[in-house]
Amino acid sequence: RKEVEQDPGPFNVPEGATVAFNCTYSNxxxxxxxxxxxxxxxxxxxLMSVYSSGNEDGRFTxxxxxxxxxxxxLIRDSKLSDSATYLCVVNPPRGSTLGRLYFGRGTQLTVWP
Amino acid sequence: xxxxxxxPSHQVTQMGQEVILRCVPISNHLYFYWYRxxxxxxxxxxxSFYNNEISEKSExxxxxxxxxxxxxxxxxxKIRSTKLxxxxxxxxxxxxxxxxxxxxxxxxxxxx
Numbered sequence: 001r002k003e004v005e006q007d008p009g010p011f012n013v014p015e016g017a018t019v020a021f022n023c024t025y026s027n028x029x030x031x032x033x034x035x036x037x038x039x040x041x042x043x044x045x046x047l048m049s050v051y052s053s054g055n056e057d058g059r060f061t062x063x064x065x066x067x068x069x070x071x072x073x074l075i076r077d078s079k080l081s082d083s084a085t086y087l088c089v090v091n092p093p094r095g096s097t098l099g100r101l102y103f104g105r106g107t108q109l110t111v112w113p
Numbered sequence: 114x115x116x117x118x119x120x121p122s123h124q125v126t127q128m129g130q131e132v133i134l135r136c137v138p139i140s141n142h143l144y145f146y147w148y149r150x151x152x153x154x155x156x157x158x159x160x161s162f163y164n165n166e167i168s169e170k171s172e173x174x175x176x177x178x179x180x181x182x183x184x185x186x187x188x189x190x191k192i193r194s195t196k197l198x199x200x201x202x203x204x205x206x207x208x209x210x211x212x213x214x215x216x217x218x219x220x221x222x223x224x225x
Contacts, residue, residue: 032212043204043216044156087156091212099144099208100169103156 003027006088006104013111017078021107023071023088032091033064035073037084038106044087047073078111085109115139117217119205125223129194134220136188136205144208145188147180148216149173149201156204162188195224 006023013019025033033050048055050062050071061074071088088104118137126132138145147159160180161168167180179191188207192199200223206214 034212041202041221043219045216046213049212099146099161099163099214100158100171101146101148101156101214102158105155 003092003102004088004090004104006107008105008107010108010110013078013109015078015080015111015113017111018074018076019078019109020075021073021086021088021109023073023104025069025071025088025090025102027090027092028066028069029093030069030090031093033071034089034091034101035060035062035071036087036089036103038087039084044089044103047086075109078109080111080113083109083111117205117207117215119203119217119220121220122218123221123223125225126195128197128224132192132195132222134190134192134203134205134222136190136207136217137186138188138205138207139209139215140186142207142209142215144168144214145182146206146208146214147190148204148206150204150219151198151201159190159203192222195222197224200224 035047036044037047038044050064054063059076063072085106085108087106090102120135145162150156158171159174160170177193181189202219204219205217208214
């Protein structure tokens with residue numbers, strides 16, 4: 001059983017396009033949810049946390065559906081610099097596994113001019 | 114902006130040799146982690162460390178692995194007798210009291 005599942009892509013979109021990534025997680029008691037971005041051969045970097053109410057940061061919008069155990073990331077007006085792998089990351093309940101993050105395999109995005 | 118640093122950036126070693134990977138977490142952080150990423154695969158948790166002891170370790174973190182915080186600033190991962198399948202990118206991460214873990218740039222380990 002995979003803790004976090006993502007569509008690996010790749011997604012190839014033109015500049016200016018809107019693209020959406022999805023992710024599901026298996027532990028219904030999970031507490032915290034994140035999207036990280038990973039450039040080729042680099043470390044994961046936090047893009048944004050994901051809250052039940054949904055949250056937006058500029059061109060990026062993240063949504064969490066606890067009932068469906070589903071997380072999404074929407075990127076509007078894609079830029080060339082958005083090309084990267086997007087990692088769905090889940091932190092299970094505190095008290096069971098303190099701080100351990102579970103990563104999805106990532107969804108690869110290429111934005112072309 | 115404070116960063117997690119790791120040394121070396123690359124390490125090549127022979128199978129059976131010991132390696133020590135070093136990390137300097139962000140100075141006021143309390144929780145420390147090692148993760149690894151085999152080429153083309155997902156990032157996997159190895160171990161977490163808090164209050165000078167291991168909080169949790171994964172099934173990957175067997176007796177060949179150990180961690181230490183020898184001097185209050187460095188956080189090290191030792192692999193006693195490397196195997197070919199230990200070849201991976203090893204990331205250190207640190208965390209203050211909140212949710213966010215900050216990752217170092219990684220050490221790329223190649224075992225021949």
